[in-house]
Amino acid sequence: MAALKIPERICGVLLFVMQMYILSGQGSLSSEHSQPIAQYLKDHLQSSTVATNTKATATKVPDYMEKCPSNGLCSRLPSDCMTCETHYSCIYGKLVPFNCTAKNGVACFDEKRQRQENFIINMTCQFCWQLPTSDYVCNLSNSCKTVSCPRQRYNTTCSVLDHVRCLGNRTFPKMLYCNWTGGYKWTTALALSITLGGFGADRFYLGQWREGLGKLFSFGGLGIWTLIDVFLISVGYIGPADGSLYI
Incomplete structure (x- = not known):
């Protein structure tokens, strides 16, 4: 009996039919033989469910892995692929070394092709909201009036580009001027x-x-x-x- 391999759906159907058949009093199986079979079906169904859940958990990949290159230079990793020690005592606009660590599952190397987990990244001392407009993208609004006096502004959320490094949150609020077009020349x-x-x-x-x-x-x-x-x-x-x- 232990060598049988019963699919999960069939196992559940057989267990339900057997229980209804025995409870109705029409079944010819005695409780001596029916109980071991029913117990086996329950155990098989539970083990199959546990194995499926364990496999799904084991194969789940973190979201940041989609942005992380495989076996590249640690100095070129996107900011989402590493964790750096943050200190706010640096001088604004100056290059400052930061101690960083690659996140779990991220493999990177130095110039000598040696595996590294801890490395140093030179980063400009500035907060993310202080970056130039070319280093981040914002959610645009097409409902405000661009032709008005005074010119209208709107609140939006901006996100820093993957290759740009900065201090603080990489997603920040910002107030922008209305600057969109409907295609009129x-x-x-x-x-x-x-x-x-x-x-x-x-x-x-x-x-x-x-x-x-x-x-x-x-x-x-x-x-x-x-x-x-x-x-x-x-x-x-x-x-x-x-x-x-x-x-």
């Missing part, structure tokens, strides 16, 4: 204002339907409205109705 708007502005084509293109209808039925305000719009679009005062910037 300034040259197209100006050309429509000069050529077909009397029919409101420039306003229709920018999504300003009410103003476009007003210019259409007034023949561009008898030409006066057309000239004013040409000037305002050329200096960038009139923009898209969604509040975005020109391309």
